Amino acid sequence: ARPIVAIVGRPNVGKSTIFNRIIGDRLAIVEDKPGVTRDRIYGIGEWMGTSFSVIDTGGIEIDGADEMLKSIRMQAELAIEEADAIVFMVDGKAGLTGSDSEVAQMLYRAKKPVILAVNKVDNLKRQDDIYEFYTLGFGDPIGISGSHGIGIGDLLEAVVTNL
Numbered sequence: 001a002r003p004i005v006a007i008v009g010r011p012n013v014g015k016s017t018i019f020n021r022i023i024g025d026r027l028a029i030v031e032d033k034p035g036v037t038r039d040r041i042y043g044i045g046e047w048m049g050t051s052f053s054v055i056d057t058g059g060i061e062i063d064g065a066d067e068m069l070k071s072i073r074m075q076a077e078l079a080i081e082e083a084d085a086i087v088f089m090v091d092g093k094a095g096l097t098g099s100d101s102e103v104a105q106m107l108y109r110a111k112k113p114v115i116l117a118v119n120k121v122d123n124l125k126r127q128d129d130i131y132e133f134y135t136l137g138f139g140d141p142i143g144i145s146g147s148h149g150i151g152i153g154d155l156l157e158a159v160v161t162n163l
């Protein structure tokens with residue numbers, strides 16, 4: 001079986017955009033288990049000969065409990081349980097938020113590698129946006145731009161190095 005990489009982060013940071021960048025058209029399985037209140041969307045990613053499954057955890061829906069915090073907790077739990085490596089995504093344009101810190105709190109407990117990706121670093125001028133995220137404590141943040149296709153190779157390199 002392929003190793004599993006989960007993309008985790010608060011809504012709107014760009015998880016689905018990056019997920020689509022990584023998988024291209026290799027959407028593998030859409031598993032909708034009856035009785036289980038989450039849909040899982042898997043894609044296949046590949047970098048330098050290493051192939052892995054990717055989960056866009058933002059696709060998780062919780063019946064009757066759609067508050068952001070609950071949904072974020074659910075995502076993080078799933079990632080901690082099932083992933084071999086976690087991409088923790090934040091938004092460099094918006095800056096560090098309380099919800100990012102909530103996600104971070106949960107990921108500290110994961111005995112899994114966490115790769116911190118700062119999305120929406122759309123050009124060189126925005127590169128300084130990554131520095132405040134060092135305080136999250138996951139090492140060097142990787143600046144990326146899903147919409148401009150910047151830094152995806154660096155991100156995937158960090159991911160497969162940690163698998």
Ligand code: GDP
Binds near residue numbers: 011012120144146147
């Ligand atoms: P998700 O909720 O985390 O899955 O985020 P989405 O992938 O749906 O993206 C949320 C919004 O951010 C959308 O309007 C995207 O077009 C936008 N977005 C995603 N990536 C980037 C990026 O690299 N730069 C900018 N400026 N916007 C982005």
Ligand code: MG
Binds near residue numbers: 058059
């Ligand atoms: Mg999404």
